[in-house]
Amino acid sequence: MIVTNDLEVRVGARTLLTAPGQHLRVQPGDRVGLVGRNGAGKTTTMRILSGETKPYGGEVTTSGEIGYLPQDSREGNIEQTARDRVLSARGLDEIRRSMAKQQELMESDDDRKRDKAIAKYSRLEERYSSLGGYEADSEAAAICDNLGLEQRVLDQQLKTLSGGQRRRVELAQILFAATNGSGKSQTTLLLDEPTNHLDADSITWLREFLSKHEGGLVMISHDVELLDAVCNKVWYLDAVRAEADVYNMGFAKYKDARAGDEARRRRERANAEKKASALKKQAARFGAKANKAAASKQMVARADRLLDQLDEVRIEDKVASIKFPEPAACGKTPMFAKGLTKMYGSLEVFAGVDLAIDKGSRVVVLGYNGAGKTTLLKLLAGVERTDGEGGIVSGHGLKVGYFAQEHDTIDGDKSVWQNTLDACPDADEQDLRSLLGAFMFSGDKLEQPAGTLSGGEKTRLALATLVSSRANVLLLDEPTNNLDPQSREQVLDALKTYTGAVVLVTHDPGAVRALEPERVIIMPEGDEDLWSDEYMEIVELA
Missing domain, CATH: 3.40.50.300 (P-loop containing nucleotide triphosphate hydrolases)
Incomplete structure (x- = not known):
């Protein structure tokens, strides 16, 4: 509660x-x-x-x-396996380790040590059982499977997982805690955009899970169907x-009631403004006569009270004016990638991926969660280095603009203004202020620490820095995540009109339609194909 x-x-x-x-x-x-x-x-x-x-x-x-x-969950120990991270929700990972240690001590030749270990193991085992430990593996695996995390992923260290996989591990951990070993719980869930990185089947399962949750729930989501199905x-x-x-x-x-409230406020204000206007006109006529001055002041005061006592009418919501940059001049093929490979220890994410980004080309990267889509964009952006002998060849005039899914390009400790200056050191400051104003950052908002911004605001800030870059190759990783519907439409309109090259990773079918891609790259194989509408089904199910 x-x-x-x-x-x-x-x-x-x-x-x-x-x-x-x-x-x-x-x-x-x-x-x-x-x-x-x-x-x-x-x-x-x-x-x-x-x-x-x-x-x-x-x-x-x-x-x-x-x-x-x-919204921007960051797990602690990245050396931990995904399975242990989920089990840690009930402290079962620690109990297991302690039980294993006591089992070793139980083999001691020292009777005193052995007896002490047996007693401690017994207490641990009782605690483990009460927390549903013996059923925990199957429960955790079922939750993870429903969230699109395969069995093989559970035994991998968190540092080897993609951002989307880590996010789903964090959600699985919270939902595992909420089942409390019995399938029922009074846990209060606070979920900020829980459907980010989930495929359609996982969202359907999550919708049913939350609808049956007996504890409290507060949820931020731009998924209207989820809100419709779950919230009371x-x-x-x-x-x-x-x-x-x-x-x-x-x-x-609620949507109908909200619309009714706004309509009522508009009617009340219109009526009050009409009465106030009439009072002030009458006051102006009385004010010309000395013996009516007091009455005139009373009328003005009454008119002001009429307006002050009203509920504030909601000002039409402002929308950021998002437009991608006019691309700088470049050669026929501004970027060429050869033999890109990424390994995490002995685990191969992908190997030998070749990709040519021609001037003005439009490419969508597809693949299951964990196939290396985000990692591929990081290699293209130069944020991470390829393993092996491959690399990126920069063509004439290449200027890259990178939008990171996890807002990694934003320094949370610095202000909105300082982040913008760092990203655009050569830009005119007045031009930058005008640009940020168009993205709804002005006044005190410029000095706000970027780490305190909402997910949607971070998205707008990251997009603002792209606009001033004059990039001719945009690498966009889930650019519509966390945006309200109006801001999302602005991004989609910007995609339609941008004339530079785009490499896009997205779960948003609307973003793909707006891009009108020419080619598709299928990860982790790195296979390239011409775009066809058949691939849209993969996007919609991803």
Whole structure:
């Protein structure tokens, strides 16, 4: 259970949310959709509910277990196997190691050591059994399989997995904890964009899992079908009023109720403005007469009160003006990759991949999760080095613009402004300020630490730095992740009009349609083919 009391959320000098009293509560059985535009404070609020950060004002009281999946989750020990990471949700990995150690000591010739080890092993075994340890492997494997993690992946170290695989391991760990060995749990789940990197079958399974979850749930998602199917309550964060509107209803009904609320506010304001205008006109006529001055002031004051007492009408949501750069001049083939290979220890991700990126070409990279799509883009961008003798040959005039799936190009400790300066050191500062303004970064927002931005805001910041680069080869890894529908449409429109070369990794069919690809690269084999609509089915199922 989670209860807020006089909650106030700020970033810098900007107030994102005020929730007086116990306005926001999560009880067992509540499945809350936390919605609002990018930058309204959803991710920041979720961090506060999880206890990861403190609110500016008020307090958050929690009871029971909390399972928190942040949008940019970073696991701790990357030497750990995926299986141990999932099992660690109940502490079973540590208990197993302790039991194995006691088993070794039980073979000792020292009677005292052996007896002590037997007693300790017995206590550990009892604890292990109570936590569902003997069924844990099959439970964890079933959850992982439903999230698209194959059996072979579970025995790999986290450092060998792709970003999408690691993200799914983190989600599996939280859901494994929530089953608590019995299939039922009072754990409160806080999930920030849980469907990122999931294929269609996994999303369907997750939808059913969350619909049956008996504990509390707060979820941020741009997947409308998921919100429709799962949520029985909605918190809408209004960026204009810095308030949270609570709707005790499912998502579909919420949308109708929200539209009705906005229509009511517009009608009330229109009526009030009409009355206020009439009062002020009358006051202006009275003001010309000395004996009517007092009455005139009263009319003006009454007109002001009429407007002040109204609910704020939501200003039309601003949308970032996203347009990819005018590409710099380049030769016929600005980039050529030969024999690209990536190994993690003895594990081969892919080997011998050749790829020519011609001027203005449009390429989609496809493959199952963990096939090396993101790694391929990192090699092309020069972020990682190829293993073996292969490499990248830069053609005449090559300028690469790289959009990282995990926002790795953004320094979270630096401000929005400093990140932009670092990415575009030769650009005119006034031009950069105008550019950032078009991407909805201005005023105090420029000095905000980039690490405190929401996922959608980080996406906009990363895209803004691309725009000023004049890149002629864009490497885009899931550029529409975490974006609200309006901002996503802006990115898709930008893809349609960009005249440079694009290499795209995406689970978003709309992004592929906008790109209108000419070629496809199938990973991990690295096979190249001309694009056909048959490949769209792979995108939609991925």
